Amino acid sequence: MSRRTDEQPTGLALYDRTARDAATAVITAYSTSFALACRMLGPRVRPHVRSVYALARIADEVVDGPAADAGLDAAAERFVLDELEAETLAAVERGFSANLVVHAFARTARECGIGADLIRPFFASMRTDITTSTHDGASHDAYVYGSAEVIGLMCLQTFVNAGATRPTQPDRDLVDGARRLGAAFQDVNFLRDLDHDAAALGRDYLGASSREEVLARIDADLTAAAAVIPRLPTDCRRAVTAAHDLFAALADRLRRDAAPAARVRVPDGVKAALAARAWLGFAPRSVRA
Secondary structure (H helix, E strand, O other): OOOOOOOOOOHHHHHHHHHHHHHHHHHHHHOHHHHHHHHOOOOOOHHHHHHHHHHHHHHHHHHOOHHHHOOOOHHHHHHHHHHHHHHHHHHHHHOOOOOHHHHHHHHHHHHHOOOHHHHHHHHHHHHHHHHOOEOOHHHHHHHHHHHHHHHHHHHHHHHHHOOOOOOOOOOHHHHHHHHHHHHHHHHHHHHHOHHHHHHHHOOEOOOOOOHHHHHHHHHHHHHHHHHHHHHOOHHHHHHHHHHHHHHHHHHHHHHHOOOOOOOOOOOHHHHHHHHHHHHOOOOOOOOOO
16 A cells, blocks of 8 residues: 655654754744745755754854853853754764754755765854854954855755755855855944944944945955855755845945944845845846946
């Protein structure tokens, strides 16, 4: 007798699905813009990207307030972060974690070829938030690599390898584009959150860099990333284009208003227009257009 196709999964399949659902819940709760971009990814890739960002979000929350609000001091935050890194690396090795978000990430990492060479720099940057309050050029670059560029590289691994029999390495141009898009996203966020980071967290990520220098760097990174987006798999291009265009619009608004009264954001109507443009297959918009 053939098995009914409408049966609910059990065992590991049920656990995997529950872990993916947990990752989706984290992303939906923390970022409506990112949740929208994820919905534009094809089903082959979408759960993997959600799993990557969910783990990153959880780690970020350890050092960005909630842990401190719960009464943890810097040493305790470091301990929790170290434990999370160790559990993540172990889960990737064995294929299972009792932490649902870690489990979802580990299953993605094993399928898509995300290794310790990307995981360790991410956690190193998260630890930097506990120990470093003011960055210079070198520490900024190191922080951005670990906190943002490697996330772009993890996503690229899912774009190229999700559903493949065996993971392969993307070519150099795609790697460079993923790194530069991640760096642009992070620098935009640094400018948007400049006052909050200083007042609430006591951090200065940009150091001596002027606003004009940072915006010029963002423009260059977005332009370089836009050049390789058309080479991504077709089920990823629209979502990445929408994300690129959203951050290009944010950079434009940051350029026009050097001292905003509130956190700079893109109105929902503009977001919808950018998403529609990407969905229709238009190339990434020109920076400062």
